[in-house]
Amino acid sequence: MALFVIASCQLMIVLDITIVNIALPHIQSSLDFSTTSLSWVVSAYTLTFGGLLLLGGRFGDILGRRRVFIFGVLLFGLASLLGGLAQSSWQLLAARALQGVGGAIASPTALALITTNFREGPERNRAFGVFAAVSAGGGAIGLLAGGVLVEWLNWRWVFFVNVPIALLIAFATPRVIRESERHPGHFDLAGAFTSTLGMVSLVYGFIRASQDGWRDPLTICAFLAAVVLLSVFIFVERRSRQPITPLHMFADRNRAGTYGIMLFLAAAMFGMFFFLTLFVQNVLDFSPLEAGLAFLPVSAVIAVGAGFTSQLLPRYGPKPFMVTGALLAAAGLSWLTLTDVDSTYLGSILGPMLVFSLGMGMQFVSLTLMALSNVRTAESGAASGLLNATQQVGGSLGLSILVTVFGTASRHEAEVQVPQFLAQATPLQRALFERTGQLPDPWGDQVLASGVSSAFITAAAFTLVAAVIALVAIQVRPSDLERLKGTHAPDAEDARAN
Known part of the structure; x- marks a missing residue:
């Protein structure tokens, strides 16, 4: 029951990004977001989550992990309720930021609670395995759940669904989870x-x-x-x-390179999901459920890539997989730059998504290993936590850059499409355009497709930068390869910020 409660919390937090992504087009039309400002629905969550993640882990260590865990879960549930009730864009963004704070408090303490509730050895290792499986599968579950909730109810239920889950977790936690010992420390x-x-x-x-x-x-x-x-x-x-971000972690070139690679890969990955979600629903006219199903192959191929990479890492080391993975991601995104209004899912979207996903699966295992390479046990939690924070912050920053590229390209395309529209528009269409400033389809679809294609060009450039960093910065010594052949059971410090 303790593992069920902990895993339920992690599932709730992990699926939140993908479950909300599927609802983005409906949120946009309901609360009058522009396409560029819509990116804040993602960034408001990931920025606070990534920025406060290490602080959340520190709260648990100093104040007691169980009580901090309950507080984070309840805060996440409250923010979800406020997000579902939002009547304006700023209310939703404030709720998303508060969700990120709750997630940053609950997620690291959830993993750390495994170390205080399960005996070291096979029992704890099995618990970590279940936790990892939930984390990996949460994205796929979010895609399906988001599609079902939006299509059968409405977009607000992607937030409301968290409320009863959070309440049940908070109710069950004191009954099945032991409190951890408090440790003295300083809040940065x-x-x-x-x-x-x-x-x-x-x-x-x-x-x-x-x-x-x-x-x-x-x-x-x-x-x-x-x-x-x-x-x-x-x-x-x-x-x-006691800094929240130990800057000496960046002194090791392998670890610094790993953080840089994650920064650029996350920037590309967040952008791909954001723009493809809009494209398949707005241009290809997929329903929310169809959109969720369309992205499921991504999760499957990432799992395949991670699986065979983990088997081959001890023999070849992480560098070949980091370089190859980044190049595959770049190839997939370059292929997606060909997207236009005549594209189809099977002919133009699925293939590049699978190539990109294979590359990302190869990267995730390699990056996690390199982040913990040559790190003292006492600092392994900080090292892995920094990798997670880098992913969230890099995704937010990269998405904002891609949105800037999208906005510029869309404006230029609109300057081409508006005269063509006005030459064919009926008086009613002209009046509607003058009032809203929005081009109807197919002119509007052309503007969106042009902006998305330009954004993918920049995303592909991000992954090429990641490949260069992997090629130049990563230097794995023979001793590191020997260490990869052994087994390493996560300890409390590993757990705290993973």
Whole structure:
């Protein structure tokens, strides 16, 4: 029962990204988001989740993991309720940010609770295996659940569904999970909040630029604020007794390269899912359930790629898989740049998605291993937690850059399509266009497809940068390869931030 409660919490948090992704087109039309501002529905969650993840793990260590776990779960449930009730875009974005805070508190403590409730050895290892399986399968479950909920009910239920789950978890936790021992420590609140706010400012600057241009005063102020906040963050971390981000982790070239690769790969991956979700529902007219089913092969191929990579890693080491995986991801995204209004799922979408997914499956195992390579046991939790945080923050930042590219390309395409539309429009269509500024189909589809294709060009460039980093920065010594042949059971520190 303890494992069931812990795994249920992780499933709720993991599936939240994919379950919401399927609902994005319906959220957009219901709350009047523009396509560029819609990216905040994803970024508001991932920025707070990634930015506060290590702080959430520290809360559990110092205050007691069970009570912090319950608080995080209830906060996540409350934020989900507020998201489902949202009547305007800002209300939904505030709820998504609060969801990220709840997830950042609950997720690391959920994994760490395994170490305090299961005996070291086979029992604990089986518990970690179940936890990992839930984490891996959560995305696929979210795709199906999102499609069913949006199609049979409405988009608000992708949030409401979390509320009863969170309440049941909070009710069951004190009855089946033991409290952990408290450890003295220091909360690096200044580091956590300056880094999170700095990244929020940076993401806002890119999204603002996509809508109002690079010379807009608020765009410039956002980038200046990001520079100041992130500079303060580095200053704080260098002077802190217990920094939330140990900067010396970046001194090792293999580990620093690993974080850089994850940053660029996550940027490409978040963008691919965001834009393809809009494309298959808005251009290909897929229903939400059809869209969820359309993305299921991605999860399956990632699992296949991760499976054979884990078997071959001890023999060949991680570098060949990191380089090859990044190149496969680049090939898939380059193929997706050919997407246009005449594309079909089987002819133009499925193939490149599978190539991209195979590359990402090869990467995930390799990156996790390299993040923990040559790390002292006491710092393994921080090393793996930094990799997770890098994925969330890199995805948010990359998505904002891709949205900027999308917005610029869409505006240019609209300048071409508007005269063609006006030459054929009826008086009613003209009046509607003047009132809303939105082009009807097929002109609107052409604008969307052009923007999506341009975004994929930039996403492919991200993965090529990741391949170059893997080729140049990763240097695996023979001793590292010997270590890969052994087994390593995660300990409490591994668990805390994984």
